[in-house]
Amino acid sequence: MIKLYDNGVYLIHGTEIVEDVENAGIFVSKEEAAKNTIAYGILKEHNTAPDMKSLRIKFDKLTSHDITFVGIIQTARASGLEKFPVPYVLTNCHNSLCAVGGTINEDDHMFGLTCAKKYGGVYVPPHQAVIHQFAREVLAGGGKMILGSDSHTRYGALGTMAMGEGGPELVKQLLNKTYDINMPGVVGIYLDGEPAKGVGPQDVALAIIGATFKNGYVNNKVMEFVGPGVGKLSADFRIGIDVMTTETTCLSSIWRTDEKIEEFYEIHGRREDYKELNPGETAYYDGMVYVDLSEIKPMIAMPFHPSNVYTIDELNENLSDILHDVEKKALISLDGAVEYSLQDKIVDGKFYVEQGIIAGCAGGGFENICAAADIIKGKNIGADAFTFSVYPASTPIYMELVKNGVVADLLEAGTVVKTAFCGPCFGAGDTPANNAFSIRHTTRNFPNREGSKLQSGQISSVALMDARSIAATAANKGFLTPATSMDVEYKGQKYYFDKNIYKNRVFDSKGVADPSVEIQFGPNIKDWPAMSALPENLVLKVVSEIHDPVTTTDELIPSGETSSYRSNPLGLAEFALSRKDPAYVGRAKEVQAAQKAIEAGKCPLEVLEELKPVVAKVKETYPNVGEGNIGVGSTIFAVKPGDGSAREQAASCQKVLGGWANIANEYATKRYRSNLINWGMLPFLTDADDKELPFKNGDYIFVPDVRRAVEEKADVVKAYVVKDSLEEMDLRLGELTDAEREIILQGCLINYYRATAGK
The missing domain is CATH 3.30.499.10 (Aconitase, domain 3)
Structure with a gap:
């Protein structure tokens, strides 16, 4: 049985759920009791901001695999990387077979090995371990925080708060910057009872996902596992549930720990990394999911x-x-x-x-x-x-x-x-x-x-x-x-x-960088193309409409064999939306030609004939719009894009094809929206029902004074669908930090760090 509480609750002594505060003799405020969650304590220890409202997190360790670490290191190198400031583990568990594209998979691996030597990291060769198992065995520690460029970065069962994000967020950590978020809500997952014989961790996880995904109960919140049922589960069983918390769209997870987790660390020769974690005597949770383990079936x-x-x-x-x-x-x-x-x-x-x-x-x-x-x-x-x-x-x-x-x-x-x-x-x-x-x-x-x-x-x-x-x-x-x-x-x-096994095969620099090492590049490993700053005014062409209730990152940039091209931004971009909207790449490139003409000091109207009536109509109302103050690009509409993988390429592929924005009713995950922002794309929101949009695929949208809107922290941005007249509509930017606004203004994270180097 699974029950979702309608409101926040108190947890007393780690075992008693209390909704009716007045009759329970609780004299601790919600605000104070919320500080007694395990999550709050770990976030506080890693927060560099002066308060706990807008957090600036520095992680203890980082981890990536071989379809993300090349792009991350290339971005960090372009932004001034000199050495890895914290332990950074590069595993090779995705393109391990080296079966597609000739030498390009192993070229990526050798890039990773030489970078681990040059910048002071750890390199795990193919077939040794999948990224998250190595992290459990070697990296996790009680009360620590780990950031990984894979969405299933979850080590909460071991007392480690871990998060999966797009590559640019790891770049920030590599450049000694912070992970900036508002203090997330914390939802308790109260485990009671004991699983029946034959029921496994995936059964429990799927039951929880089924109860929480569609209603967004834990969306972008921390899931904190408490209750007497936790102690009835082995470390492996807890890990098996924990890794699947990603599929609820939560931000992270953390569990109370006990002697079984201490034994896990002892088995792996790291008993000193164990830390007992429990909520305080009276803890307040923003929600509670009650799970009777004995009622879970296969x-x-x-x-x-x-x-x-x-x-x-x-x-x-x-x-x-x-x-x-x-x-x-x-x-x-x-x-x-x-x-x-x-x-x-x-x-x-x-x-x-x-x-x-x-x-x-x-x-x-x-x-x-x-x-x-x-x-x-x-x-x-x-x-x-x-x-x-x-x-x-x-x-x-x-x-x-x-x-x-x-x-x-x-x-x-x-x-x-x-x-x-x-x-x-x-x-x-x-x-x-x-x-x-x-x-x-x-x-x-x-x-x-x-x-x-x-x-x-x-x-x-x-x-x-x-x-x-x-x-x-x-x-x-x-x-x-x-x-x-x-x-x-x-x-x-x-x-x-x-x-x-690892001692004999894994390269560990012990944090010592060797600047003399030359990075080994393969022919497929390319630098990021130059990206322009946000112009004063934007003309956007809608080049794809997706009306599915949720759009996954797999549909924005397919997984599988395309993974081999993730070290080549332009090569990978050819696969963008290929399994959802095969015509997308061609449409986006047609519009991008106009922006490239602008960047070359030429007239965009000469390369994109259909733009002439659009600009003419715009100039009727905005006569000053034109040379030197306009940009041209593409956008897509999706109802709720970004569920699933942390892969930044779901956004970066759109960007290198000339994308300036996404328009959505809602973003499925924080990490996808962050990826858009870090690649200089506007994360627009519209309140219009997807069946009654004021625009359609192929329409042009004019966004005047968009740069000023970002600079002045506007939430609502006026835009116009360009038809026989300019049809006004509102687009919202949602909440943006000052740094995120500056990244968008500069055009991408790389430009932002170049502009702020030395400041």
């Missing part, structure tokens, strides 16, 4: 979102109806680009799937894989279409699974056991066949993410499940089966961490 998140949840029993009992409902939802997600049906998955009244995968930062933990092996031991997956792959999250985990016999049990059953790799999560590994259905203990199941190419008529489906029920399905040869329906003896094997 769950499945059906395509195409982690919040599209059902119990497996419910699905099996109502197969035809639920599959029909998923098909209807898919019509929205897939824009009708391909025919989509799941009815053929019903075989003899049962649901048949073609693939099972346990992998990555969510599924590849030691306990998950051991439990899966206990379930499938003595059985086999059969010789039909169904396949089963397991990816341990790190080489130390893999080594222990070899030593204790788990790998042997898996292999004998027909499982393929692979090295640490994030590919199945973002579409670069174990891509299903066309029309196939894959069940995965990974983090996401967005459309296009698992390898589908709608423009080529290819579609496959991914559902999220816990490792235990995936193994039960594998033991049943692909027929969907909850783990609770099987009588299994779980051995509960003990984990032993071999520190020599």
Whole structure:
């Protein structure tokens, strides 16, 4: 059972939830009690601002992987980087296979190694560990804060408040700047009871996501896990829930800690990094999610979102109806680009799937894989279409699974056991066949993410499940089966961490930079193109309209094989919106030609004929608009863009194609809006219903005095749709810090740091 409280609540002694303050004898104000959350204490210790309203956070450590660290370091180098001021770990777990684009993946890896040497960082070679498992094993510490350029940067179960952001926010930390946010709300996640046998962390996580995502209950807030149920969960179980908090769109997470977390640190040879964390005697939370763990059943998140949840029993009992409902939802997600049906998955009244995968930062933990092996031991997956792959999250985990016999049990059953790799999560590994259905203990199941190419008529489906029920399905040869329906003896094997694996293979500068090292560049590694400052006036052409309820970053810039080009800003930009609106790049480039003409001192009207009547109409009302005070660019409209990945390229690709703005009803995540700002794009909001917009794809929008509006901290910006007349509309900028306004004015973060160098 999950209950969401309508209002804020007090938590007394860490165990008693109190709504009725007057009759509970509580004499502490909300403001004072809010200071007693774990989150408040950690944020206060890392805040460099004079108060706790507008925070300026400095993180203890940073981490990135091989589809983000090249762009981050290139941006930081262009902005004056001399050395890494805090520990910065560069892992290589996304393009590990080096399978696409010739040498470019390994070129990125060598770039990372030489930068770790030159600037004083840590380099984790391919196949050693996925980014978040290495962070758990080596970086996390009680009361610390870690910033990562991956959305699933979550180490709250270990007492570390971690956040996933776009690359520019890491650049700020590398340049000794701060992460600036208003004090976030803190929502308590009260765990009670104990999970039933066969229920795993993904089941609990999916239940929480299903209860909180659509209503935005924890959006941009910190989830703080408290209550007696926490103590009933192992460290691995807590980690498995924690990593999935990203899918609620929360800002971060933190858990109370105890002897089980202390044991985790001791196993990894870092007992000194443990810190006991508990809320104060009387703590106030802005909301509370009550979770009765004993009531959680094996769950499945059906395509195409982690919040599209059902119990497996419910699905099996109502197969035809639920599959029909998923098909209807898919019509929205897939824009009708391909025919989509799941009815053929019903075989003899049962649901048949073609693939099972346990992998990555969510599924590849030691306990998950051991439990899966206990379930499938003595059985086999059969010789039909169904396949089963397991990816341990790190080489130390893999080594222990070899030593204790788990790998042997898996292999004998027909499982393929692979090295640490994030590919199945973002579409670069174990891509299903066309029309196939894959069940995965990974983090996401967005459309296009698992390898589908709608423009080529290819579609496959991914559902999220816990490792235990995936193994039960594998033991049943692909027929969907909850783990609770099987009588299994779980051995509960003990984990032993071999520190020599990393000692022998991971490069650790110990924070010592070597300026004499020459960075190794590959032919695909390019600098960021020059970007202009925000002009006085803007002419924007709407070049794409997206009316889905939510637009993911995967749809703004696809994952999968395109990841190989993320070290090449212009090369990657060719893929922007390619699986959502294939004509976007061409339209954006046509408009960009006019801006390039302006920057070259030429007349934009000569390169973009359709601009002539637009400018003529504008000059009827604004005769002074013209040479020297106007910019031309593109914008897109989406109802709620930016759900999912932290990847900055969802914004930067638009920018390098001449994008000046996004227009939205709402931004799905703080990190996407931050990425827009850091790349000098205006994060416009409109209150107009997406079905009744005053503009449409192909229309021009004129924004007069936009630079002055940003300078003068205006919230509402007057704009005009250019038709037979100038049709006025309001656009809002939303809350911006002074630094964010200056970044937009300068045109991007790189320009901002160049302009402020030495100040």
